[in-house]
């Protein structure tokens with residue numbers, strides 16, 4: 001078979017299996033096994049070796065069986081950076097970029113901001129911020145061993161030098177880790193209500209339940225953040241589910257004078273931010 005034929009066959013197989021984005025996914029997978037870019041694949045009459053065809057075939061079969069394409073590719077782009085991903089770590093999602101965007105704007109003029117990223121997972125939020133704000137010091141906390149290994153790999157991969165990685169559980173509270181007072185806390189904690197987890201899309205069910213399950217009402221992590229962490233942070237930006245923004249805003253309002261809900265590219269309310277800590281003179285006019 002030629003490369004071009006391989007691509008057509010792969011695309012047909014994924015689309016027949018009901019994979020909506022099958023056209024692009026078959027191409028990404030073929031690109032990853034051949035190291036060739038899209039245009040070369042579309043035109044190439046070059047013969048594919050048996051070995052390459054076999055690897056491609058295995059990836060297609062795994063995709064059809066429900067593995068997320070991001071895990072098969074082994075990396076995924078977020079905010080223009082390429083993060084290593086695989087089993088055991090949540091795949092970075094575009095809506096989460098809102099948190100990075102907020103941090104970048106809030107702290108652009110700060111000479112040496114301290115930032116905490118809790119439930120850091122792959123590190124996509126905190127490591128992106130560390131890259132974008134070289135004068136910042138970012139502390140990333142992640143509990144799970146598998147995710148923590150990706151966090152370490154991604155710090156190396158991106159060449160980040162201004163980040164500290166800590167393996168630990170945010171429910172132990174900030175005192176357990178000796179973390180400094182922060183200018184900003186960012187987090188995309190697990191926020192799906194426990195009973196909704198089994199009904200998630202089959203690809204999402206391949207991701208770690210510990211990164212998705214936020215307890216009975218999905219809000220366990222936000223309550224812990226509000227109780228122990230927010231009093232030590234001058235601002236916070238938290239991702240949550242689209243139906244949870246009122247509850248999360250109420251928790252942030254305990255600690256911040258300005259609370260705002262921000263929408264993702266699909267117009268869904270996704271991120272709640274708090275600035276101007278209660279009890280301090282409001283200095284931050286950011287909105």
Ligand code: GLN
Pocket residue numbers: 093188189190191192204211212213
């Ligand atoms: N955004 C993810 C989803 O909807 C959930 C991530 C999370 O719980 N933090 O699948």
